Amino acid sequence: xxxxxxxxxxxxxxxxxxxxxxxxxxxxxxxxxxxxxxxxxxxxxxxxxxxxxxxxxxxxxxxxxxxxxxxxxxxxxxxxxxxxxxxxxxxxxxxxxxxxxxxxxxxxxxxxxxxxxxxxxxxxxxxxxxxxxxxxxxxxxxxxxxxxxxxxxxxxxxxxxxxxxxxxxxxxxxxxxxxxxxxxxxxxxxxxxxxxxxxxxxxxxxxxxxxxxxxxxxxxxxxxxxxxxxxxxxxxxxxxxxxxxxxxxxxxxxxxxxxxxxxxxxxxxxxx
Ligand code: SF4
Ligand code: SF4
Numbered sequence: 045x046x047x048x049x050x051x052x053x054x055x056x057x058x059x060x061x062x063x064x065x066x067x068x069x070x071x072x073x074x075x076x077x078x079x080x081x082x083x084x085x086x087x088x089x090x091x092x093x094x095x096x097x098x099x100x101x102x103x104x105x106x107x108x109x110x111x112x113x114x115x116x117x118x119x120x121x122x123x124x125x126x127x128x129x130x131x132x133x134x135x136x137x138x139x140x141x142x143x144x145x146x147x148x149x150x151x152x153x154x155x156x157x158x159x160x161x162x163x164x165x166x167x168x169x170x171x172x173x174x175x176x177x178x179x180x181x182x183x184x185x186x187x188x189x190x191x192x193x194x195x196x197x198x199x200x201x202x203x204x205x206x207x208x209x210x211x212x213x214x215x216x217x218x219x220x221x222x223x224x225x226x227x228x229x230x231x232x233x234x235x236x237x238x239x240x241x242x243x244x245x246x247x248x249x250x251x252x253x254x255x256x257x258x259x260x261x262x263x264x265x266x267x268x269x270x271x272x273x274x275x276x277x278x279x280x281x282x283x284x285x286x287x288x289x290x291x292x293x294x295x296x297x298x299x300x301x302x303x304x305x306x307x308x309x310x311x312x313x314x315x316x
Contacts, residue, residue, distance in 0.1 A: 051295075058139075063205060064079065066087050073209060073210075089115045090116075090119055092119040095119070095120030096183075100184065123245070129253050130252055131246075135291035136292045141204060144224070145223065148227040149228070163230065169276065183195045199219075231274045231275070232274060235291060243288060249288060253312055255314030256285040257284040258315065259307045260283065268296075268301050268302060269308055275291060283315075284314050294310060297309060
């Protein structure tokens with residue numbers, strides 16, 4: 045089992061890219077040393093969720109809402125194409141807010157080994173996951189009625205990379221602080237209960253071309269896959285993982301946790 049998996053390297057690279065892009069933009073405004081070529085980019089220009097926020101204004105012919113760029117739409121199309129193939133792999137491999145929650149979670153596992161990811165009862169966990177739909181509905185409603193990027197004022201992702209610049213609201217910083225602190229005891233709390241983009245990408249887990257599936261003939265029912273799943277999903281009794289909460293992290297697969305070769309795999313069409 046590789047300690048530094050392809051996924052961890054990918055997460056690190058994308059985190060670094062976003063960090064550099066946001067610094068380049070803020071450096072111009074703060075009078076810090078700048079990075080030529082990329083200092084005109086902003087986080088909004090590379091975040092695919094902006095396309096969801098401006099969806100209504102686009103389809104009603106009102107153009108894009110303030111701060112959304114053409115590149116946002118390109119990113120959205122690329123991430124959607126990835127989701128058709130692999131489901132919510134953007135969450136497990138790319139999203140820097142997911143990555144930082146994972147990094148803090150590693151510390152949490154050391155600090156609270158017995159309680160980590162076990163404090164929310166399963167029944168409550170199931171109910172709390174519906175909050176993602178509430179957040180998504182609120183964003184769509186307020187973005188389309190105000191024609192503004194309203195979520196930026198509450199967005200922990202935006203606050204994470206811009207907290208040192210003047211544009212970030214105290215509310216967004218407070219949301220970020222709550223997310224990061226709760227990551228010490230709950231695995232990926234933002235992704236699990238609140239992320240409006242994760243819920244959209246999660247729908248693709250139901251139709252993804254490369255299905256995450258379990259071969260029940262070779263499975264030895266050790267339940268290791270269940271134990272490693274960061275989203276606390278029960279995999280060992282499923283033929284195929286279709287939950288909208290799966291982040292396509294691949295940690296459960298035969299490449300990582302499952303001890304039996306070719307038993308839990310992500311492959312085209314799934315296990316026959
Ligand atoms: S089911 Fe597997 S791929 Fe999905 S979140 Fe759990 S461990 Fe990751
Ligand atoms: S880890 Fe592999 S062998 Fe064990 S229960 Fe899960 S799918 Fe079956």
